[in-house]
Amino acid sequence: MIRTKVDLLWFKRCCAFHLQLFPDPETRSKLCALQDHIERECNGPLLRVPATSLHMTVVTLIDAAAQFSLPNEEVWKRNGERWKEVVERLVNETPPIDLSFQEVQASEAAVFVKAPEPPELQRLRSAISDAVWFEDWRPKPPRIAHFTLFRFSAEDWLPPVPGDAGLLPIEVKVNALQLVEEKIYPSVDIDVLGQPSCLGESTS
Numbered sequence: 001m002i003r004t005k006v007d008l009l010w011f012k013r014c015c016a017f018h019l020q021l022f023p024d025p026e027t028r029s030k031l032c033a034l035q036d037h038i039e040r041e042c043n044g045p046l047l048r049v050p051a052t053s054l055h056m057t058v059v060t061l062i063d064a065a066a067q068f069s070l071p072n073e074e075v076w077k078r079n080g081e082r083w084k085e086v087v088e089r090l091v092n093e094t095p096p097i098d099l100s101f102q103e104v105q106a107s108e109a110a111v112f113v114k115a116p117e118p119p120e121l122q123r124l125r126s127a128i129s130d131a132v133w134f135e136d137w138r139p140k141p142p143r144i145a146h147f148t149l150f151r152f153s154a155e156d157w158l159p160p161v162p163g164d165a166g167l168l169p170i171e172v173k174v175n176a177l178q179l180v181e182e183k184i185y186p187s188v189d190i191d192v193l194g195q196p197s198c199l200g201e202s203t204s
Contacts, residue, residue: 001160006153015183016066016072017060017076017182019091019128021056045152049186054147056145061087066137090127094120097124097174098171099118100116114144177196
């Protein structure tokens with residue numbers, strides 16, 4: 001059993017910048033069906049991520065909870081255009097990425113569905129982490145591909161997350177990503193700053 005952690009940012013105003021994947025309508029529908037199943041079977045303090053906010057974060061460039069010597073808006077004003085150019089170039093050099101979301105897991109912070117991290121995604125994340133920095137900070141991307149399905153509204157013991165009921169795997173081909181400014185967490189209100197395409201040639 002996992003002791004849940006309250007999401008203090010839930011639906012609050014923020015200023016953050018991410019490179020994310022937003023699912024196509026078919027994938028979103030499958031993720032929502034998975035959310036429906038978990039809600040029916042799991043009696044925990046679940047906060048459901050809205051359908052239009054479901055996303056996979058590739059890299060967070062500026063975190064909503066970042067603690068720089070400057071406000072996040074100012075950090076982006078000073079670095080954003082350069083970072084945007086770098087990120088778009090690196091995405092353009094990346095071939096389309098095949099993802100297979102195979103397993104639902106829970107942590108103290110979230111319930112999510114995950115896929116193995118393929119080499120193309122790993123290389124893209126590493127390249128962005130090497131190219132983007134401010135003060136003593138660099139991005140620390142997740143080591144898995146995942147869509148967060150739920151956060152938590154209270155501290156409680158989470159019962160075991162139900163099986164996928166035949167709803168997995170969910171196969172996704174990533175042809176493009178979105179560079180976004182997040183204004184209300186979790187990506188409830190965003191501005192899309194760029195939509196770079198994965199144009200590179202596969203080495204496999």
